[in-house]
Amino acid sequence: MRKTPMKQLTQCPAQRYVEKLNALRGGTPTRLLIDFPARRYVLHKNKHTEKLSKEVSEIIELIYMQLHLVKIDEVRTMVLETMRALAHHHQDKVLNSLLMKPLPFDKDTSDLWRSLTDEPSYSCKVLRFLMVIINEENELTLRNSLSFTDDQPAAALMPLKATCAIHEVLQAASSHAAIQELVPALFCTLLAEVSQTLGRRVETATFSSRRRRFRRATTLGDLNPCSLAVDALQCLLSFGNTQMASVKGSDETEGWTLIKNIERHHEGVMQITRGLIVSKGELIKDVVHCLLPSLSSDSTTWRVTGTAVFVELMGHRILRGLKLLKKLVKDMKRKSLDPNYAIRSMAIRALGSVSYGAPDKSESSWADGILQRSVRVVI
Structure with missing residues (x-):
């Protein structure tokens, strides 16, 4: 009978996974394909799904921590493929883990969200999940929402992160016709988020100490929550064939500027609606x-x-x-x-x-x- 080292029996898949990532930082794509048992562990869903589900958050964090160190494109693609496989088998845990990443999203976080758009049907699942997050959070805040005249309160972070994630997914999945059926629901959700972030600031927070040294200096105070929501809405209206026509007799960008102005928000909404009536009556x-x-x-x-x-x-x-x-x-x-x-x-x-x-x-x-x-x- 073959003897198995005790270390191999006690080592968890996540630990093996990060060891392989560390070893592969200076490796080659060939080595990755030949010697990556942790990746195979993750991808074999039928055998390990229940056991692996307890370690999903840890694996996502390890991928995130190491992703910026991977310089070879082929290796980076393989790492993102592993994350995508996890998402297919443990959707809620993976998406919730990604939503824990701080704002503003860095390149690695954006790549993780964009990697989920390989299949049109799964892109739709991700978008529906994010819409539920935004709508449920906003239903709670709408009950006690403050008026224009109130002092600027902090915007809720979770709906804002979900809005930014929708923006990333839409940018990466621009050729997916299946997403067209979600455009009306996405429009209502994002317009509500624009409304709820109008004139608000972002809550103060700090980056993780393990990640801070790799991040460019960006403060949350520099972020405009309403602008982030408007960017996502603009991306949606330029998605596929839903490009909004410019409003006759006015600057094309004026409506998008006014919609972020707390005093003239309603004028911006009216201009954008006027353009949609002309260009996209069905929507x-x-x-x-x-x-x-x-x-x-x-x-x-x-x-x-x-x-x-x-x-x-x-x-x-x-x-x-x-x-x-x-x-x-x-x-x-x-x-x-x-x-x-x-x-x-x-x-x-x-x-x-x-x-x-x-x-x-x-x-x-x-x-x-x-x-x-x-x-x-x-x-």
């Missing part, structure tokens, strides 16, 4: 229903954002086709009494758009009556 149809709850939200910022979208839609045939016009007219009548001045102004404008653009006299007369009563109340 607007798909997002209307998921944006309806924003009109009754407890968050002032989310009410402003949602109202700004519907202001541009009120005189458009999209709402009539969806049979939502009368419901939204009643909603706008209530909005004309909102405590927020921007919302009240937009509600009156929306009612005026319906009155002016109504296709028949009966509908125009009905809208006129509501508009006149609302104006009298506001005045």
